[in-house]
Amino acid sequence: MAGEEQQFLQDYAPREYPSVALTVDLVVFAVTGSTLQAAFVRRGGHPFKGSLALPGGFVGPNEDALTAAWRELEEETGLDLGAHRAHVEQLATYSSPKRDPRMRVVSVAHLALLATDGRTLPALDPGTDSAAAQWLPVYEVLAQETLAFDHREILTAALERLAGKIEYTLAAARLLPGEFALYQLRRVYQAVWNTDKLDAGNFTRKMTGALHDTGRKVARGKGAPAAVFTVRDEYLSPPMIRPAAES
């Protein structure tokens, strides 16, 4: 049986059961202030020369897609993942036969959340082989830019996944250091939902139920010092519903 299948693959795979090139694409999110940013690459060659694209690359012969996503995250951004907390999860697979005009490429898109202090973005190293990766504000890119391949669809799906996920989990804390103040977490929510309608007091009450108060305080320029929290429960119950989109 096994031998038969392998023989079959060898002889007929390209015709009957075509093999495909497998890649990963990455939507890497990070937050500065109240702005959601993502990592993009400017394409230097055809097709879609000059357009923005998502970082990504081929899946190796002995990797699964998630492992490849972590590797590409490190390679394409030049980030030291030992120093930067990060979270990577699978988003969806894009398999339209014509999504890459050159050949059949099936891509497993991944969502990556990079922890920052909420003020500065991790420096992206251009690396040697790829075009320079750069941080750009997500909502502005979606409003103004042309994206290569089906990367607009992927980016939109990633944003919607993240926006939905922080409704019922503390995934937003993945975009912050292990210890953080509530105003930082609130700014992450505002960045992802692209809104400023979050009442600070109500937000505090809602979140403290799922957080652990370290007892320490953080001084931050003006205003009273904020308490420092860590995540206690990964899930919010009941969930925190997004405010309706601005009119």
Next chain:
Amino acid sequence: MAGEEQQFLQDYAPREYPSVALTVDLVVFAVTGSTLQAAFVRRGGHPFKGSLALPGGFVGPNEDALTAAWRELEEETGLDLGAHRAHVEQLATYSSPKRDPRMRVVSVAHLALLATDGRTLPALDPGTDSAAAQWLPVYEVLAQETLAFDHREILTAALERLAGKIEYTLAAARLLPGEFALYQLRRVYQAVWNTDKLDAGNFTRKMTGALHDTGRKVARGKGAPAAVFTVRDEYLSPPMIRPAAES
């Protein structure tokens, strides 16, 4: 550029950037009474001979994964999809290099919801090429059966996806005809969540907000006749939270 890439693929793809065989696996759900059922195939050959497996098959050269899933749904179950309402969506992609011991197979798993009248299951045609597909109760299978490959993981993910999705959408109605009574919808929820803790009165109040009352009634053996509804809003807001698991 394009020629260069194609040349590259032709020469080096199997070594450097290996191509993979792409398949779809299907988790096909349907409901009878208050029991959630799924379609399974009993494996006739090695590996995992004798174990239950999910239906699936290869993705064709000019198909995307969703199209292949629809085709396999029709082929493997022998269902007439013109007569049966169905909903298919992508679930997740499984790409562990060793998930199939014979060769590298990457599978895009799909979730399929088949509409029934809530009493009888659509007959599954064994077809000619594959082992006979059969309906089996999902929770019993998960408790007792051995599943081939990583199909237990896929089935669990599909169940969780469905259980979560009916919290904030009316996806449960995809398992029913276009017109249905509230007791039918309630049984779908009970089947998916494997619970009997749904209060009929409160369920009615909650759901009628998102449904359209056709004004007609359905007589059903004992009890008062139930009103016939159709879906009006696909989304439930606020969502309907699952009761905590039974202890």
Next chain:
DNA sequence: TCAATAGTGTCTTTCAGACACTATCTC
């Protein structure tokens, strides 16, 4: 002192959950 911010108090409204109750059907 003043402005800014963190966090609490309070009130209202919404809604889930429990459960009684009525209406309507079959047997």
Next chain:
DNA sequence: GAGATAGTGTCTGAAAGACACTATTGA
């Protein structure tokens, strides 16, 4: 009539949203 079911009424408690208010900081 008896039993079963559909749907409403009603009460309670939880929690979201609006917003006032206090406390604590830097300038």
